Amino acid sequence: MSKSVRLGRGVATAGILGMLVSVAVGAAQADEVVKIGEVAPITGPASYLGKDTENGARLAVEEINQKGLVIGGQNVKLELETEDDAGDPRQATQVAQKLVxxxxxxxxxxxxxxxxxxxxxxxxxxxxxxxxxxxxxxxYTQQGFKTAYRVVATDAQQGPSLADYATRTLKVRKVAIVDDATAYGQGLANEFEKKAKADGIVVLSHDATNDKATDFRAILTRIKGEQPDAIMYGGLDATGGPFAKQAKQLGMQQKILAGDGLCADDLSKLAGDAADDVICSIAGAPLEKKGKGEVFTEHYKARFGGNPVLNSPFAYDAVYVIVEAMKRAGSTAPDKILAAMPATDYQGVLGETQFDSKGDLKHGVISLYKYVGGKQTLLDVVKQ
Structure with missing residues (x-):
C-alpha cells in the first residue's frame, strides 16, 4: 500500500469520525427531536417535481437546524421524514397513516x-x-378540516386567470378543453370552463383523457376539425408536453393554455419546439421577482447542484410556517401547532403568507408565462 493511499484513507477516516462527532454533538445538544413529515411522488412520471418538493423542505430543515431552534425553552432539532406516494391516492393514504x-x-x-x-x-x-x-x-380546503392549509393559490383563482387572459389578450372566442381526469387536471379545467363561459367564450368540447396517456392524436384530430381559437389542457407536463408536441405535428397552430402542472422550465424536453405554443400559469408569485427568491435559488443550487424546478420554494416556506407556529405556541405538540396556525403572518420566499378561515391564502397570486425558444418567460402577474 502506498503512502498516498494510506494518507487518503486516513483523511477519509478522520472525515467520517468528524461527521460522527458532529452528529453526536448535535444530538447531545438537542433536548427534543421533532419530526416533520413530507410527502411527494418520488417515483412515477412526476418524480422530478416530487424530488424538487422534497429538496425545498429539506433545505429549510437543514437551515433551521444550523441556526438553532429553541421552542418553549427547549433546544429542538428538526428531522424530515419523507415518504413517496407515487402520485397514487391509495398509496397516499397508506403513507399518511404511517406518518401519523x-x-x-x-x-x-x-x-x-x-x-x-x-x-x-x-x-x-x-x-x-x-x-x-x-x-x-x-x-381540499372546502371539507371543513381545521388541519388543512396550503401556501399556493387555488384553481378557483388559476383557472379564471387563464380564461381572462384568453379573453382579453388572446381575443379567444372559441375554445376546446381537455383534462387528464385527475383531481388536479379536471378541477383546473372546470374552473377555466366556468370563467370562459362567463366571459363569453364558446366551449366547443370538453374531453377527458388520463394521466398515463401517451397518444392524443384521436382527440386532437377531432379538435382540429372544430377549429378552436385555443386549447385548454388540464394536467401535468408528463402528458401535457406530448399533447402539445402532437398538436404541432398535426399542423395545429392554436395556443395551448395550461396550469402549473405544465409550467416547468424544461417543458421543451417533453414538448420540443411546441413549448412555444404553450401559455401557462403558476399559482404563486414569480420567484425571480422576490428579493428572498434570489437568495433561495443560490442556496438551493449550492445544496442540490441545480436550479429550483417548481414546488421547492413553496415547500421551503411551508416548513418555516410550521416552525413559526411552534414558536408562537411555545410547543411542538401537534394540537398546539394547530391552534397557532390561524395567526400566521410570515414573510418568506413567497412573500407574505396569511391564511383565511378555510386555510387558503388571503392574498393569492397567479403568474402567467409563455415560452420563447423553449425558455420560460414571464407574461403577467395577477393578484387576487
Whole structure:
C-alpha cells in the first residue's frame, strides 16, 4: 500500500469520525427531536417535481437546524421524514397513516391534489397540521378540516386567470378543453370552463383523457376539425408536453393554455419546439421577482447542484410556517401547532403568507408565462 493511499484513507477516516462527532454533538445538544413529515411522488412520471418538493423542505430543515431552534425553552432539532406516494391516492393514504403512527408534528404535502385530498382526512382525524405546497384543487380546503392549509393559490383563482387572459389578450372566442381526469387536471379545467363561459367564450368540447396517456392524436384530430381559437389542457407536463408536441405535428397552430402542472422550465424536453405554443400559469408569485427568491435559488443550487424546478420554494416556506407556529405556541405538540396556525403572518420566499378561515391564502397570486425558444418567460402577474 502506498503512502498516498494510506494518507487518503486516513483523511477519509478522520472525515467520517468528524461527521460522527458532529452528529453526536448535535444530538447531545438537542433536548427534543421533532419530526416533520413530507410527502411527494418520488417515483412515477412526476418524480422530478416530487424530488424538487422534497429538496425545498429539506433545505429549510437543514437551515433551521444550523441556526438553532429553541421552542418553549427547549433546544429542538428538526428531522424530515419523507415518504413517496407515487402520485397514487391509495398509496397516499397508506403513507399518511404511517406518518401519523410515527408521530410527526406536522406535514408538508402532499404534492398532487389527487393525493392531498384523500390523505387530508387521515391528518384531520389525527389533529395534525397539513400544509400542501402545491395542491390547487379548491375542494381540499372546502371539507371543513381545521388541519388543512396550503401556501399556493387555488384553481378557483388559476383557472379564471387563464380564461381572462384568453379573453382579453388572446381575443379567444372559441375554445376546446381537455383534462387528464385527475383531481388536479379536471378541477383546473372546470374552473377555466366556468370563467370562459362567463366571459363569453364558446366551449366547443370538453374531453377527458388520463394521466398515463401517451397518444392524443384521436382527440386532437377531432379538435382540429372544430377549429378552436385555443386549447385548454388540464394536467401535468408528463402528458401535457406530448399533447402539445402532437398538436404541432398535426399542423395545429392554436395556443395551448395550461396550469402549473405544465409550467416547468424544461417543458421543451417533453414538448420540443411546441413549448412555444404553450401559455401557462403558476399559482404563486414569480420567484425571480422576490428579493428572498434570489437568495433561495443560490442556496438551493449550492445544496442540490441545480436550479429550483417548481414546488421547492413553496415547500421551503411551508416548513418555516410550521416552525413559526411552534414558536408562537411555545410547543411542538401537534394540537398546539394547530391552534397557532390561524395567526400566521410570515414573510418568506413567497412573500407574505396569511391564511383565511378555510386555510387558503388571503392574498393569492397567479403568474402567467409563455415560452420563447423553449425558455420560460414571464407574461403577467395577477393578484387576487
Amino acid at each position: 403512527d410515527d408521530k410527526v408534528a406536522a406535514i408538508v404535502g402532499h404534492m398532487n391534489s389527487g393525493t392531498t385530498l384523500p390523505a387530508s382526512k387521515i391528518y384531520s382525524d389525527a389533529g395534525i397540521v397539513q400544509i400542501s405546497p402545491s395542491a390547487t384543487n379548491p375542494a
